[in-house]
């Protein structure tokens with residue numbers, strides 16, 4: 393039986409008189425949801441409840457921003473305390489130092505910490521810092537990686553038809569947006585990921601002009617694509633050998649893949665690292681951190697980074713409670729999310745095999761994505777563009793919605809496991825996935 397969603401539909405129709413595409417981001421409107429988004433009324437633990445009164449097991453978790461699940465009591469208490477004692481004092485606050493010190497405990501390279509509000513801001517600031525510190529104009533960005541919506545990043549972060557991509561040695565730079573600064577992509581060098589020889593070739597071509605290489609630790613915006621063994625370590629070595637800064641974008645992986653993110657998991661020492669999402673437990677908190685010598689270039693606005701809402705007191709209270717809770721019981725939270733992630737992925741793989749569905753699941757611990765493809769694995773953007781059926785994925789997700797499971801309808805995003813998810817959630821999700829596939833394929 394399909395769930396009734398008339399109230400969501402009515403709100404969407406009303407919204408078109410005041411909003412564009414029903415909300416505040418294309419990823420929440422019909423571009424992603426197809427017809428209209430589901431408007432949610434309430435979240436609790438692993439569950440969401442929509443305005444029509446339907447309940448869902450939520451595997452989106454605010455694009456990864458809710459590592460503890462919805463309305464965790466410790467976050468509610470922390471935020472309430474901050475609100476009740478004043479949101480903003482227009483001066484530095486003791487709480488931000490506490491959060492910075494907590495980050496330093498977890499993230500080996502965080503010799504200095506600077507707070508921002510979004511992953512976009514943090515990533516943008518690291519590029520400015522790298523350019524300011526090295527005095528060089530260019531940076532390397534990988535195909536299929538997303539670092540936010542700053543002009544200089546907006547190339548090859550959307551899937552394109554394979555024939556448009558050009559040769560791997562010289563990828564065609566297709567901008568992801570209209571309205572960019574005309575020269576925005578001139579200094580962005582585009583390189584295929586998971587390919588050290590392509591990286592070395594690009595460094596050779598632009599010798600002396602490259603300030604930084606920015607990379608996600610695990611690709612999380614073209615499904616989930618793990619790094620090939622040794623690739624990130626190789627990247628780091630090549631960067632060091634050529635005096636180029638290594639920026640690791642841990643907006644998705646920070647405080648998720650491990651307490652210390654990919655940096656800990658893959659034993660990396662990036663020069664600069666960005667965090668967002670999981671840091672603020674639902675509040676808009678981001679940070680960029682790194683080697684003191686580089687970060688000190690921010691001092692007195694030398695490399696400028698401002699922001700009325702930087703280190704918002706409410707966000708900092710949430711971040712402190714969040715990190716402290718994640719670290720309780722010797723990191724049991726991470727064991728839990730990895731175990732649940734493993735069960736969910738294995739269960740889905742078994743189901744696809746049993747039903748003969750042409751789909752795979754790629755994951756690293758608690759981050760996963762289902763890809764409808766006839767390939768055994770998807771290892772980079774080009775593979776993704778050529779071999780992943782996004783329309784089929786969206787149909788599958790719409791069927792999952794009808795069975796009370798909320799995963800991203802965008803094939804390029806991913807699902808995440810939170811501390812709040814249980815074994816029962818996995819069982820219910822696998823049963824719903826079976827029903828959704830039967831709905832779709834009539835098996």
Ligand code: PMP
Nearest residue numbers: 510511512538539540643644668
């Ligand atoms: N970097 C990565 C790897 C991301 O996935 C995202 C958001 N999806 C960003 C940066 C931008 O973060 P925000 O949406 O908070 O600006």
